[in-house]
Amino acid sequence: MIQVGIIGGTGYVGAELLRLLSNHNKVKISAVSSTSYSGKTISSIYPNFYGINEIVYGNEDEVIEKSDLIFLGLPSGLSESIVEKAVKKNKICIDMGADFRFKSETAYKKWYKKDFEIMDLHEKSVYGLPELNRKYIKEAKIIGNPGCYATSVELALLPLISGGFIEEKGIIADCKSGVTGSGRSLKEGSHFVNCNESFSAYKVANHRHTPEIEENLSSVSKKDVKLTFIPHLIPINRGILSTVYTTPKDKIDMEKLHEDYCEFYKAEPFVKVLPLGEVAKINNVRLSNYCHISLHYDEENNKLIMISCLDNMVKGSAGQGIQNMNIVLGFDEKEGLNAVPAIF
Structure with missing residues (x-):
């Protein structure tokens, strides 16, 4: 089993990742972090997990240590330093925010008011739209999940x-x-x-x-x-x-x-x-x-x-992140994502 962690697990993206990963047969959720709800169980924030997943929110270092692959569900501008720590420990990172979506630092700075502070991370990152970059995603250590x-x-x-x-x-x-x-x-x-x-x-x-x-x-x-x-x-x-x-x-x-x-x-x-x-x-x-x-x-x-x-929460966010995870780990791309759309 591949150990998968989530940094920033109380937002909608983090919660949707937890929901979808619960149906994945080849990974185990190893740790989830939250700044605001550290020490609380997931089900205390999202009662739909009651009796299904009672993992306790920890800190980002715990997630990095326990996980082979890490999803970052953080506001834009907060992922770079965390990804640097994780990559040094040979972890794969999928950033659900905007920090690794751009190759152009000029465009990122204009729209997000922030520089690329660790340039080599961006040079190694891949834009995670599978239909466009699948062959590059397969070899990536840092994936910028696209916007919805x-x-x-x-x-x-x-x-x-x-x-x-x-x-x-x-x-x-x-x-x-x-x-x-x-x-x-x-x-x-x-x-x-x-x-x-x-x-x-x-x-x-x-x-x-x-x-x-x-x-x-x-x-x-x-x-x-x-x-x-x-x-x-x-x-x-x-x-x-x-x-x-x-x-x-x-x-x-x-x-x-x-x-x-x-x-x-x-x-x-x-x-x-x-x-x-x-x-x-x-x-x-x-x-x-x-x-x-x-x-x-x-x-x-x-x-x-x-x-x-x-x-927007699945193919536009968490589902696409898991699709990228499946590609980079060599799983069937549809693993954990086979659900037929809801009828109503």
């Missing part, structure tokens, strides 16, 4: 960008997320009275996932990809729906494009391209590691539209 919105938008666009089918500028990503995307800490916008029966945009054209998406799509395109990204908060617990508008360079044959998408993702266990005429919906991927993509064309305005849906 970024995962949805990048999966929607990868076949088009890699094939050079669309204009690299003027892409619009209109995205909606459930309230778990804002984390466990209470914020004004996530109060029940402010989000229930409401629907609002936030961080318009100023969201931190914008440079992440642009950097990774540009690396595929070998051209400078630019997009306008507008996130919205919708009154559901979990899920992301991204509607991505693009301009094709040539006349579109939707049957051929659909074949190209199916071919591009045919070996990917968690990306499902829906038949033409169907529309991707959040409730069809809920509580699963699947991403559904549907393709649409506005012929009159020459706009190619992709709709991409995933569960």
Whole structure:
């Protein structure tokens, strides 16, 4: 059994990792840390674990010492020094925050107001989108798990960008997320009275996932990809729906494009391209590691539209982290992630 630990185990991401890892047959949860709840049991914070997992929250050094692989579920800006300690002890680290998502220090500093303090860690890290970087993830010691919105938008666009089918500028990503995307800490916008029966945009054209998406799509395109990204908060617990508008360079044959998408993702266990005429919906991927993509064309305005849906807490976060874990440890990629999406 591989010993797996979590540093920062009381946020939504940490709790979701615990839930999913509980169904994994090849790993054992060795230790979990929490600054705020040290000494308390997991079930005292999340009663759904009562009688199932009664592990006690410890400290980060305990997690590093007891674990072969470590997930870091921390706010951005806190992972570097911990990863340095862990890597020196030959541990594998999967950072669920943004600290290892970027190759460009300039972009990270602009959007996160922080420098790369330990440069060699970033040179060794791999961006953990399996559908893009699987061969590099296999050999990685440090994996930066992608952002939830970024995962949805990048999966929607990868076949088009890699094939050079669309204009690299003027892409619009209109995205909606459930309230778990804002984390466990209470914020004004996530109060029940402010989000229930409401629907609002936030961080318009100023969201931190914008440079992440642009950097990774540009690396595929070998051209400078630019997009306008507008996130919205919708009154559901979990899920992301991204509607991505693009301009094709040539006349579109939707049957051929659909074949190209199916071919591009045919070996990917968690990306499902829906038949033409169907529309991707959040409730069809809920509580699963699947991403559904549907393709649409506005012929009159020459706009190619992709709709991409995933569960922000699973494929958008903890599930993708476990998918990366499976790859780097040589397990079946679907291990622990085989759950069929919830029916309702």
